[in-house]
Amino acid sequence: MQRRFGARDCNTGPTSYQPELARVPSDTIRAALVRRLRTSSGISDDDVKEIEQLPIAVRQYPAETPVVRDGERATDCCLIADGFCARSKTIPSGKRQILSIHIPGEIPDLMSLFLHVMDHDLSTLTPCTLGFIRHETLRKLHQRSPSVAELFWRDTLIDSAMFREWIVNVGQRPAPARLAHVMIELRERLRVIERLDGNSFEMPLTQEQIGEALGITAVHANRVIKQLRQEGIVELHRGRVTVLDERKFLELADFDGRYLHQSPTL
């Protein structure tokens, strides 16, 4: 059970990865964020301008690398520009529970703006391009624009709604349904940032990571994936999910997307 970083030992552990600065057009980084906020809450032109003017420091991270660790004080919030991240906790035995999966356009550690010491890890799952926004910058923005503050507040509440669904998933559903549910949620979120490709979408997690998300071993994750394939429901190959039978897929996952609150008018 070797992990590169664990819970609660971050101040004495190995030094953090020092990311490279990256030169990436920052418009593309903001675009996914704006699209998300537009879908979940609606957003005014003025607020879009505010977000477009935020100073963002962009850095590259390899896969399976800590971004902010349990116990650390964050000074920035992290906007995912490209790649997949996860929030997780690791228990003393070394086992890691993945708590949430994050995609481009999301700010997984927005709550660090108010909860100063991290109570979990944020790390990359795949190689990532991440944008960092200073806390002080976001605080000023909150004061200047209450409507942006509301947007971020709503975003955080949706985040907690997703955690409730995650608990139900891991705690009560059989493993095949757990996997299907995580897949469909991911698909609905990728849809918002226009990252679907016909009947397939990205899910670039290793089977180890899938196991950690579902609370099963990697071997069992493999069995579950195989079962879904054999039953003609979905195919998962090289980080891409292809839906074979949409009806069976939805039925198995028991998916009701209300908790994602993607329609601001309802």
Next chain:
DNA sequence: TCATTAACCCGCG
């Protein structure tokens, strides 16, 4: 390194 599979094991209803 990751994915796959087999063989074997265990607890629970």
Next chain:
DNA sequence: CGCGGGTTAATGA
């Protein structure tokens, strides 16, 4: 017993 899991190990891509 059968089901849903875990462990271990071998092998392949």
